[in-house]
Amino acid sequence: DGGITQSPKYLFRKEGQNVTLSCEQNLNHDAMYWYRQDPGQGLRLIYYSQIVNDFQKGDIAEGYSVSREKKESFPLTVTSAQKNPTAFYLCASSIAGYNQPQHFGDGTRLSIL
Amino acid sequence: KQEVTQIPAALSVPEGENLVLNCSFTDSAIYNLQWFRQDPGKGLTSLLLIQSSQREQTSGRLNASLDKSSGRSTLYIAASQPGDSATYLCAVESYNTDKLIFGTGTRLQVFP
Numbered sequence: 042d043g044g045i046t047q048s049p050k051y052l053f054r055k056e057g058q059n060v061t062l063s064c065e066q067n068l069n070h071d072a073m074y075w076y077r078q079d080p081g082q083g084l085r086l087i088y089y090s091q092i093v094n095d096f097q098k099g100d101i102a103e104g105y106s107v108s109r110e111k112k113e114s115f116p117l118t119v120t121s122a123q124k125n126p127t128a129f130y131l132c133a134s135s136i137a138g139y140n141q142p143q144h145f146g147d148g149t150r151l152s153i154l
Numbered sequence: 155k156q157e158v159t160q161i162p163a164a165l166s167v168p169e170g171e172n173l174v175l176n177c178s179f180t181d182s183a184i185y186n187l188q189w190f191r192q193d194p195g196k197g198l199t200s201l202l203l204i205q206s207s208q209r210e211q212t213s214g215r216l217n218a219s220l221d222k223s224s225g226r227s228t229l230y231i232a233a234s235q236p237g238d239s240a241t242y243l244c245a246v247e248s249y250n251t252d253k254l255i256f257g258t259g260t261r262l263q264v265f266p
Contacts, residue, residue: 045197083158083243083256084198099253131197139185139247140205143254145197 044068047132047146053154054119054126062117062149064132070144071137073115077101078129078148087130090115091137119151127153156181156248160257167234167264175229175260177244182222185247188254189218189229192241201242202229234264 045066054060066073072091076084086099090109104123109115115134119126129150133143157180167173177187186205190198202211202218204227210219217230231238241261245254 047197081258083258084245084254085256086253089253133198139252140203142188142200142203143198144200145190147197148195150195 045132045134045144045146047130047149049149050147052149052151054151055154057121059118059120060151062119062130062132062151064115064117064146065113066115066132066134066144066146067113068134068144069112070134071112072135072141073109074133074135074143075099075105075107075115075117076131076133078131084131087117126151156184156246156251156255158244158246158255158257160242160244160260162260163258164261165263167262169234169236169264169266171234171264173231173234173262175231175242175262177227177229177257179225179227179246179255181248181250182225183249184222185249187218187220187227188245188247189216189227190243190245192243192259194240198243231262234262236264236266239263 048063074089075087088107090096106118131148132146135141135143188203189201204211204220215232220227241259243259245256
């Protein structure tokens, strides 16, 4: 089955710890995205990548980092600099270009211990 | 700056009703408007994408319209069913940002 796989489903972070969220897709999409979803605030874009080895900051990139070494993979690291990381994180992918629908994974819920 | 608003925030209807969800946006310079469905604790599922040159799109019991000049879109759900219960989000892909800007969603409950 083609789709996007996010892991883990639940993740807990200790103070001062970096954690990495995994996102893998087998849809052969060039573009990939990371969003953060907080209650009552909708989705906000953290980082996006239109092609391998290239990525751009979204609206709320501070405290996060990404890499895009392979077309299928776009991991997100939540660093200790992100002071309020508790949220639902969603990864998406699409064919590059305009007017292409985005396909989403099932998300990772990150909480602070 | 593009802003997307969805009204109402929540809606509860009996099974079988036809219903309309509303989405408005402040900047008409868009490539498209998209409607998504989100089940609790899950990701988003794309329902309909309306390009800026189009007026409406249909998929099964769903019909979405777009009035770009007035900055409005509606999602019409015919003969609602309990399985339609979910949060519905709209998003616009704007010229000046090349990103999707999301509304905060309408939480729909359809009761038997």
